[in-house]
Amino acid sequence: MISVATGHRLLVALPFVLVALIWGWLAFERRLAALPPRAGFFRRNGWPVGIYLILAVALWLLGMVVLPQLFMVELSFRPKLPFNQLGGPRDVYTLENYRYFLFGSPTSTESWNTVHLRAFATTILSAIFIAGFNLLLCYPIAFYMAQGATGARLRLLLLLLIAPYWVNEILRAFAFRVIFASSGLLNTVLLGAGLIAAPIDFIGRDIALFSGLIYAYTLLMVFPLYNALDNVEAAQIEAARDLGAPWWHIHLFVVVPAAKAGIASGCTLVFMLATGALAAPLVLGGPSAMRFTPIVYDRFYQVFNWPQGAAYAFVLLVACLVVVVAGLRLLRLNLTDTAR
Amino acid sequence: MMARLTRLVVDAYMLVFFAYLFLPLVIMAIPAFNTSPYPRVWPFDGVTLDWFVRLAADDAMLYGLRNSLWIGILVVAVSVPVGLAGAVVLQQIDSRVRPLFHLVTIAPVLVPGVIIGISTVIFWRDLTLSAGTKTLYNGVFLTVLGQSSFISAYCMLLFTARLQRFDRAQEEAAFDLGASHTQVFLGILLPFMRPAILSAAVLAFLSSFENYNTTTFAILADRTLTTVLAGQVRQGTTPAVSALAVVIIVATVLFSVLLEWMGRRRAKRAQAQG
Numbered sequence: 001m002i003s004v005a006t007g008h009r010l011l012v013a014l015p016f017v018l019v020a021l022i023w024g025w026l027a028f029e030r031r032l033a034a035l036p037p038r039a040g041f042f043r044r045n046g047w048p049v050g051i052y053l054i055l056a057v058a059l060w061l062l063g064m065v066v067l068p069q070l071f072m073v074e075l076s077f078r079p080k081l082p083f084n085q086l087g088g089p090r091d092v093y094t095l096e097n098y099r100y101f102l103f104g105s106p107t108s109t110e111s112w113n114t115v116h117l118r119a120f121a122t123t124i125l126s127a128i129f130i131a132g133f134n135l136l137l138c139y140p141i142a143f144y145m146a147q148g149a150t151g152a153r154l155r156l157l158l159l160l161l162i163a164p165y166w167v168n169e170i171l172r173a174f175a176f177r178v179i180f181a182s183s184g185l186l187n188t189v190l191l192g193a194g195l196i197a198a199p200i201d202f203i204g205r206d207i208a209l210f211s212g213l214i215y216a217y218t219l220l221m222v223f224p225l226y227n228a229l230d231n232v233e234a235a236q237i238e239a240a241r242d243l244g245a246p247w248w249h250i251h252l253f254v255v256v257p258a259a260k261a262g263i264a265s266g267c268t269l270v271f272m273l274a275t276g277a278l279a280a281p282l283v284l285g286g287p288s289a290m291r292f293t294p295i296v297y298d299r300f301y302q303v304f305n306w307p308q309g310a311a312y313a314f315v316l317l318v319a320c321l322v323v324v325v326a327g328l329r330l331l332r333l334n335l336t337d338t339a340r
Numbered sequence: 341m342m343a344r345l346t347r348l349v350v351d352a353y354m355l356v357f358f359a360y361l362f363l364p365l366v367i368m369a370i371p372a373f374n375t376s377p378y379p380r381v382w383p384f385d386g387v388t389l390d391w392f393v394r395l396a397a398d399d400a401m402l403y404g405l406r407n408s409l410w411i412g413i414l415v416v417a418v419s420v421p422v423g424l425a426g427a428v429v430l431q432q433i434d435s436r437v438r439p440l441f442h443l444v445t446i447a448p449v450l451v452p453g454v455i456i457g458i459s460t461v462i463f464w465r466d467l468t469l470s471a472g473t474k475t476l477y478n479g480v481f482l483t484v485l486g487q488s489s490f491i492s493a494y495c496m497l498l499f500t501a502r503l504q505r506f507d508r509a510q511e512e513a514a515f516d517l518g519a520s521h522t523q524v525f526l527g528i529l530l531p532f533m534r535p536a537i538l539s540a541a542v543l544a545f546l547s548s549f550e551n552y553n554t555t556t557f558a559i560l561a562d563r564t565l566t567t568v569l570a571g572q573v574r575q576g577t578t579p580a581v582s583a584l585a586v587v588i589i590v591a592t593v594l595f596s597v598l599l600e601w602m603g604r605r606r607a608k609r610a611q612a613q614g
Contacts, residue, residue, distance in 0.1 A: 005470075008466065022437055022440075026434055029436075041432070044432065045432075045525070046521020046522055046525070047521075048521075048522045049521055049522055050521075052421075053429055056422045056424075056425035057425050057426055057429050059422070060422045060426065060488075060492055061445065064448075064485050064486075064488060064489035064492075065444065065445075065447060065448050066444070067463055068459035068460050068464075069451075069455075071462050072455070072458060072459035072463070075466070086469060137357075140350075140353050140357075141354065141357055144354070148350070155600075159596055159600055161361070164361050164362065166546055166588075166595075167550075167588055167589060168549075168550035168551075168566055168569075168588070169550070169553075169566075170552055170566060170573055171368065171569070171581070171584075171588065174379075174573050174577065174582075174585070175364040175365060175367060175585075176364060177573070177577070178367055178379050178380075178381060178582075179364065179367055184381075185367055185381045188381075188383075215360075269449075269450070272450050272452060273452070275452060276452020276454055276455065276553060277553075278453075278454055278552065278553050279570060282570065282574055283574060293454055296458075297556075300458070300557065309458065310458065310462060313454065316452065317451060317452070317455050320452065
């Protein structure tokens with residue numbers, strides 16, 4: 001069994017080794033193909049600029065993206081220990097945190113950890129639902145902006161769409177609390193109008209949470225969708241119309257296939273953000289509605305079990321990636337297509 | 341007849357859609373002016389501005405605000421140069437590894453914010469632990485790094501879009517006239533990128549200022565405006581939160597109008613020159 005200190009050294013070395021391997025492979029292939037060597041990076045940029053480019057990108061990708069993720073994954077395979085025993089003889093690699101996620105106990109595998117597993121499934125399924133709902137909600141607006149509106153009207157629409165985005169997530173959740181609380185606006189209005197006899201528990205029934213989440217990510221669907229639909233040739237739509245296609249045919253068989261990549265990137269973005277949402281579940285979640293992200297949060301700040309929290313975070317990340325890649329497979333797209 | 345009907349449906353949908361976008365914000369703002377001691381739109385007990393006074397005297401909020409502004413400025417200082425370097429490297433990198441490079445740079449945008457916060461904290465905890473010094477294990481520092489990891493990617497996307505329209509002949513001409521690489525970078529590329537740099541800086545600052553998911557982990561025991569706000573909203577709220585919402589909304593509207601006005605003026609000047 002390797003020790004934690006060795007593990008850390010291996011982790012830090014890993015990205016460097018990978019970069020070196022890729023670089024060597026590229027040079028080798030170039031020689032095989034008998035291509036002339038490329039103009040060197042520093043020859044092309046000069047030393048001062050070249051050093052700035054390399055340093056900035058390396059610090060970013062290694063120090064802020066790759067190494068932190070690797071260290072998080074590594075911690076998830078370690079036991080919870082008091083501070084002074086970190087790196088000590090009891091700090092060995094183990095699967096107990098993952099066992100806890102599945103079975104509710106670090107050692108026994110008798111019964112399933114139904115509370116956490118159910119919260120996990122609910123989170124993933126409701127994020128898929130939210131992405132789908134937002135797609136339907138935003139499609140007409142994005143289509144109109146891309147194919148109907150022009151000039152000043154388009155600029156105004158874009159401005160109106162961006163503005164609410166700068167009100168932060170917590171205030172947006174707070175707005176839905178003002179509306180949906182038991183003595184909130186909606187209940188007051190419904191009671192006053194005599195439509196209901198007693199206040200409806202919108203928060204307990206998750207209506208507040210779903211509305212808040214759908215609202216929070218609407219804009220992140222509109223923009224990728226607008227970009228994608230903007231690239232669809234108006235002539236194509238015109239042609240389909242001239243050939244007598246009904247309107248829903250035009251959308252389903254002409255516009256949507258052409259805008260596939262943008263639709264996928266909007267859905268990916270909303271799905272990922274909705275799974276990782278923290279503010280809305282904290283503010284709008286009812287007692288019955290356990291979401292996975294608040295559970296992860298509690299591992300850190302209620303239970304103070306960081307390794308377990310890291311394991312939970314990693315499980316969440318892997319699940320997100322599996323759903324996104326599977327969805328893209330269905331559409332015959334790659335993960336890189338969504339980033340365009 | 342058909343065309344008019346379509347128009348009507350489109351207009352009605354737009355109206356409903358924008359009502360849906362803005363009504364929650366309007367409703368949230370109303371309790372700021374209501375004397376009722378908890379955030380309530382109706383019944384409206386009486387008009388007051390007390391909640392704004394209360395807000396201005398809230399030390400926790402002011403402390404958080406100061407931290408948030410600091411972090412925002414530092415994030416701009418990190419992610420604008422990093423994003424620019426990323427965009428230049430993306431353009432120059434061997435085409436066979438470009439998709440991989442692109443994926444790694446875009447990853448922090450897709451990874452849930454809580455996970456970025458968690459991984460930043462864990463990495464720096466382990467790093468400072470093995471280095472035996474705790475000076476860098478600091479909430480503000482970690483928050484700046486955590487936020488910059490994905491905000492740099494936003495900036496890079498803006499820069500990449502602008503770089504695609506860059507005419508390399510300009511660089512060639514400068515080299516022929518004997519300019520050094522550094523001179524070309526500072527004298528030709530940077531001025532060309534100026535509009536993108538400005539919008540990237542604005543985007544970076546605003547994204548940092550409103551961030552919660554990454555910040556709540558990376559800030560450790562320290563506080564920013566959003567984490568103070570989250571605490572207040574969670575433990576039963578006061579209308580002072582509404583008052584803060586009003587301030588933020590007004591600032592946002594003023595800022596958008598200012599940007600729009602600047603954009604128009606620039607467009608007009610470009611037209612006059614062209």
